[in-house]
Amino acid sequence: MAGRNVAGDGAWRDHRDQGQEHPALRVGPGCHRFALPHPYASEPVIGTARRTRSSIQSDFIEIGSLRVHHMHGGRGTPVVFIHGLGSSSYMEWRYNLEATGAKHRVFAPDLPGYGRTEKPRVRYSIPYFARFVERYIEDRGLRSAAIVGVSLGGRVALEVALERPHLIPRVGEAVMRFTRGALHWASPSLIRRVAARYGGNGADLERAMDDAYLKDLRELYATDEFHNAYLSTVRSLVNPRALLGGHHDVSSRLSEIKIPLQLIWGSDDPLFPVAHATRAHALVEHSRLAIIEGAGHSPQAERPEEFNRVLLNFLGS
Template identity: 30%
Template sequence: MAKRKPNLRSVRELTPTLHHRTIHGYRRAYRVAGSGPAILLIHGIGDNSTTWSTVQSKLAQRFTVIAPDLLGHGQSDKPRADYSVAAYANGMRDLLSVLDVERVTVIGHSLGGGVAMQFAYQFPQLVDRLILVGAGGVTKDVNVALRIASLPLGTEALALLRLPLVLPALQVAGRVGGAVFGSTGLGRDLPDVLRILADLPEPTASSAFARTLRAVVDWRGQVVTMLDRCYLTESVPVQLIWGSQDSVIPVSHARMAHSAMPGSVLEIFDGSGHFPFHDDPDRFVECVEKFVDSTTPAVYDQDALRDLLRTGVSERAITGTVGTRVAVLDAMGADERSAT
C-alpha cells in the first residue's frame, strides 16, 4: 500500500457540509467534503448520507467525497416517483452532472450497491472504479424481514411507528436484543436497523420506503439480480467488501459476485455485520485507499463493450471453487432476471 499523504487540510475542510440542489423540480440533499479525485457514496434503503459519517471525513483527506441522500430518503424530497434501481442510477448521473463531476469511484452499500452496479452498467463512461459493500442484487436471497415487509400491508404496518410509545418500545427491545445476540451479525446490525426505523414514521418517508422496497424485493426475495451482467465489469476495477456475519445480505453473495466479476478484489471483515464501515471504519478506509492506489481508473471503450455484449457471459470467466461456480451458474439459470 502506498504511504498515506500527511493531513495538511483544516478540520473545517474535512467536515462534510450539507448542500441542496433542485433537479427536475425535486430538492436533493448531499454532503460533500475534501478535494481531489471524486468518490460517490451511495447509502442503502431507508438510510441516508449520515451513515457514511464514520468514513467520509477520513476519505476526504485525499478525495472529494460526495454522499447524497437518495430521492425519498434523508433530507431529499420524497415525492410519488419512480424508485427503481435504474431511476436511482439516473439520479446519480444528474447530480454529478450538476456538480460538474465527470468521473467517480462509486461506493455503494446494500441497495446502494445495486444502484452503484446499475450506474456502472448504464453510464460506464463516468466510472473509474466500483466498490460494493454488502450489496443487494447479487441473487434473490435476502433477509426474511424484508420479504415480509414487501407484502401487501407489510410496509403499511410502518404507520404503527407513529403511535405513542411504539418506537421507544422497539428501541428498548432492540437494545435488549443487541445485548442478547452480542457480537453476532444480528446483534451488530440491530442498532442500525433501529436507527433507520426511527426515520420512517413520517408518512412520505414510509411511502418512499415502500415504493423502493417493492421495486427490488417481493415475498420470494430480491427481484433484480446482476450476476448475468457481471461480466461487463471486465475492464472496471471492482472491490467487494462484506461482513462475515451480515444478517441482511449473506456473505455467500460476496463470494458469488467475486466469482462472476473477472479480476475483482474481495475483502471480508471477520465478525462484521451488514455495516462493516461502522464496525471497523479505519480498516474500511485503508481498504478503499489501497484499492485506489493499486488500480488504474477504467478506460471507457465503446468497441470493447460492444464486443462483450455480443459475446455474452462465458462460463470460463467464472472463477472460484467448484461449489461457488455451480452456485453462480445455478442462480443465473434460476433467478429472475432484471429486464432493465
C-alpha cells in the first residue's frame, strides 16, 4: 500500500513553489535530511536534539511534492502521533515518543502548515488533515497503524477512523468537539499561556518557560505562513460550512466507531470538561476511559508518566 495515492497527486503537487529548496542528503528512499531553514533553526527540537541522545530521529520526507517534517523511531507495531492546533510533533509529544518507542515503532509528522512541514496556501480543515494522515500512513509503507491524537489531532484521528477504519486498528486519546472560545488565537503578549499547554504546571512550567524558550516560540509562530495556516484551520473549525464534507460535531457518529478507542482525559481540563469524555465513552462500544487526576488539557505533557502507562497498556492489549 506504500505506493497508493490516497489524496490524489493533485492534492499535494500544487505547492512546489512554497518555500525554497535546501541542500539535502538522501538517507533512504523518499527520505531526506535537510539543512534547517530559518526560522525553524531555533525551534526547541533543535537545541534539545543537540543536548540529548535519543532513539527518535528527526527527518524530512516528501509526500507528493509536499516537504514534510516528521519524527520517528523504535521497533514493533506502528503508532502514529498527531499533534494539536498550533503545535508540532516535538512540542506535543516530546515526553511520549521515547517511552512508546521502547515497545513500538513511532511516527509523528508535523501537519501541513505547522512545525517544519511546508505551509501551502490551501484551505485547512479536518478532512484535509485526515487525508494527509491517510497518505502519510500509506506512504510509510504501513498496512495499518494505531493513531494517537490530542485536541485537533484527536478529532483528525476520529475522522480517519470513521472514513478509513481499515487503516487504524485502534485510536488513542481523542477530543470530540471544539468550541469557539477554545479556538481563538492569543496575541503575542499571551504566548506564555499558549505554550503552557505543552510545558506542564507550576514551578516546572516556570523553569521551562525561560526567555530563550519564549523567543523560540515567538519566532516559530511569527511567520506569515504559520499564521495563515492557523487562521484557516480555526475558520474551518468554527464554520461548519468550511469543513468541505467533514463532520463538525462528530458526536452523532461516535456509535459508528467499531475499533478500540482509548480516551485519556485530564480531570481539570478547562476547555473540555470530563463530561465530554464520559459521553463519548458511553457512545463508543469498544472504548476505555482513563481520567488523569490533576491534569488539564494536555495530560501527555503535564502527567507524561501516567499518560504513557495508560497508552502502552492500551496498545499492548
